[in-house]
Amino acid sequence: MSDLASRSAAPSGADRAAGARRGWRPWRLLARLNGPQTLGRGPAFWGGFVIVCMLVGIYPLFSDGWTVGNTAYFFTWTFMAMGLCVIWGYAGALSFGQTAFFGLSGYAYGVLTLNIGSAYGFTFLALAIGVGMSALLALLLGYFLFYGRISGVFLGIVTLSVTLVFETFMAQTAGPEWTIGSARLNGFNGMTGMPPLTLPWFDGELVLWPDIPLYYLLMGMVIVCYLALRIFVNSRFGNVLVAIRENPDRAETLGYDIRRYQLGAFIVGSSLAGLSGVLYTAWGQYITPNSMGLYAAALPIVWVAVGGRSDLTATLIGTLAVLWVFQTLTIYGSQYALVVMGALLLVTVLFAPRGLVLGLVDLAGWASGRLRRNGPASGQEDA
Amino acid sequence: MAILETRALEKNFGGVFVARAINFEMQPGEIHCLIGPNGAGKSSFFRLILGQHQPSAGTIWFDGQEITPLKSFQRIRLGISVKFQVPGIFKALSVWQNLEIGLQYHMQGDSLSAEIRQVLDFIELTDQATERAGNLSHGQQQWLEIGMAMSVKPKLLLLDEPTAGMSPQETAKTGEMVRTLNAEGMSILAVEHDMTFVRQIAQQVTVLHFGEIFAQGTIDQIVADERVAKIYLGKTNEA
Ligand SMILES: Nc1ncnc2c1ncn2[C@@H]1O[C@H](COP(=O)(O)OP(=O)(O)OP(=O)(O)O)[C@@H](O)[C@H]1O
Numbered sequence A: 001m002s003d004l005a006s007r008s009a010a011p012s013g014a015d016r017a018a019g020a021r022r023g024w025r026p027w028r029l030l031a032r033l034n035g036p037q038t039l040g041r042g043p044a045f046w047g048g049f050v051i052v053c054m055l056v057g058i059y060p061l062f063s064d065g066w067t068v069g070n071t072a073y074f075f076t077w078t079f080m081a082m083g084l085c086v087i088w089g090y091a092g093a094l095s096f097g098q099t100a101f102f103g104l105s106g107y108a109y110g111v112l113t114l115n116i117g118s119a120y121g122f123t124f125l126a127l128a129i130g131v132g133m134s135a136l137l138a139l140l141l142g143y144f145l146f147y148g149r150i151s152g153v154f155l156g157i158v159t160l161s162v163t164l165v166f167e168t169f170m171a172q173t174a175g176p177e178w179t180i181g182s183a184r185l186n187g188f189n190g191m192t193g194m195p196p197l198t199l200p201w202f203d204g205e206l207v208l209w210p211d212i213p214l215y216y217l218l219m220g221m222v223i224v225c226y227l228a229l230r231i232f233v234n235s236r237f238g239n240v241l242v243a244i245r246e247n248p249d250r251a252e253t254l255g256y257d258i259r260r261y262q263l264g265a266f267i268v269g270s271s272l273a274g275l276s277g278v279l280y281t282a283w284g285q286y287i288t289p290n291s292m293g294l295y296a297a298a299l300p301i302v303w304v305a306v307g308g309r310s311d312l313t314a315t316l317i318g319t320l321a322v323l324w325v326f327q328t329l330t331i332y333g334s335q336y337a338l339v340v341m342g343a344l345l346l347v348t349v350l351f352a353p354r355g356l357v358l359g360l361v362d363l364a365g366w367a368s369g370r371l372r373r374n375g376p377a378s379g380q381e382d383a
Numbered sequence B: 001m002a003i004l005e006t007r008a009l010e011k012n013f014g015g016v017f018v019a020r021a022i023n024f025e026m027q028p029g030e031i032h033c034l035i036g037p038n039g040a041g042k043s044s045f046f047r048l049i050l051g052q053h054q055p056s057a058g059t060i061w062f063d064g065q066e067i068t069p070l071k072s073f074q075r076i077r078l079g080i081s082v083k084f085q086v087p088g089i090f091k092a093l094s095v096w097q098n099l100e101i102g103l104q105y106h107m108q109g110d111s112l113s114a115e116i117r118q119v120l121d122f123i124e125l126t127d128q129a130t131e132r133a134g135n136l137s138h139g140q141q142q143w144l145e146i147g148m149a150m151s152v153k154p155k156l157l158l159l160d161e162p163t164a165g166m167s168p169q170e171t172a173k174t175g176e177m178v179r180t181l182n183a184e185g186m187s188i189l190a191v192e193h194d195m196t197f198v199r200q201i202a203q204q205v206t207v208l209h210f211g212e213i214f215a216q217g218t219i220d221q222i223v224a225d226e227r228v229a230k231i232y233l234g235k236t237n238e239a
């Protein structure tokens, strides 16, 4: 340790910004895909990743448009799940009200497109505005929550209350006086009839009904979002998030304004919940207050907890798996499916508190560790 | 100008004083030890300096600036760093990451990695860099936290019982570390029970008792003070 005293304790903001500019290298960004906060690295993982993407990519060739469109429905939910993973799994703040953002953005998309239509790619602008509204709400709500130092179970209670208030409010908008422009909110029955996402396409339009093109669009979005979030949680910002999750007091006494980081994570995660809301609404041309109710609010927590909240990959796999199981069970009756869902959560909490996917990864690591230790190359790290 | 000064600092919890009329002063470049019986208010004094407790009365000054109204992270940014009594490391993260999180505020890229390697070398944890911090021995966890605290090169380093649970060899090694840091200009305020360690490092000693400054002086003056022996030293010498 030389020249300990030569650097002043805290460089000025300008110094740090200059350092940041000098240090910026695109490959550093890519290296973050493999960072410490996400499972999976190296050729084996990324090889598997490419293979899975290819399988998911060729699946529509072996199916019909209707089934593929229904599969695309699963994708619409993954953004809310990955967003909750960031807020809860990485930043350690359990929000029970992500559906508030889901509903806000979904309704916003409906109101905008019912009024303005779908020409000139406006549906995508509506998507952006819808997501932006969630970001704004997250900024306001998050400011009061985190700068008010609300945490733990109280955070869950407040966020849950917000989504339930939204649900209650929207449920009483059945009367004809509840219209915005030409869009009727329609109370408990929900809004219908908004256009799907629509791309200007050569001399016509590509209307993305739940069919193969929408499937590919959503698949691409899931992959981009997943990779971008991997970079995000492995960035310097992500480092601080996990530090806050592990020990908020320590993180603050390293000089971090933890409220800002929690707020940042909340905005990112809630915008993604909003994205799910828009995509869901555009997928089915339909949104109801139910999507912000207690039951809907609990679902993302189940997906993320069952998969493994502290890892994006585990969350993504877990969410898709649970959605698929749920859908399959619903064919035999939805009460039945609910019971199974509850049982699944219980089993997870009791036997694999880190989540089933992460539990399996742990088990595999433990087994291979045992194999290695019992093999010829043993004798290290046993103490 | 004092590096750290408190004026009439007071903190009470519903009538119980953990700090009472503390007028404390410490000069730049000094190693100052804070001793006193269990519950004397040593850790509370740290929490007051760090802004984790708001004082009931009085002011705190750091490096010529009043910091009483500042938030915890703002005080840290002025150049204060701390190792807590209960290990304040991120147990689920690797040793490397623990250091990275502290240091990335100040640098990045290659200089960040180089600095982390230097710190690892200094705290003798190079071989444990990828180990989960929670898996380290107790002494190593203490060193890791000292490493986190000193890596950011604070002007003032607060150490709350840095040698608790360490073997005599580890304690001696910690003393060397503290002196190396001090030789390079860092002011250090340490809470300590181990009088051998205090003797090894301290230039000035303050005794706290029931939240008040009970005695102050050089280590020899303190050890010679019979009043101090009665409330504190006598006990630890037997233990
Ligand atoms: N938040 C609090 N509310 C009420 N009393 C408190 C609080 N924090 C500390 N105390 C009391 O303040 C007193 C001083 O505690 P402190 O931890 O500062 O002692 P200490 O000198 O560090 O002791 P030790 O040597 O055991 O670490 C104790 O009697 C403790 O019970």
Ligand SMILES: [Mg+2]
Pocket: B042, B043, B044, B085, B160
């Ligand atoms: Mg203490």
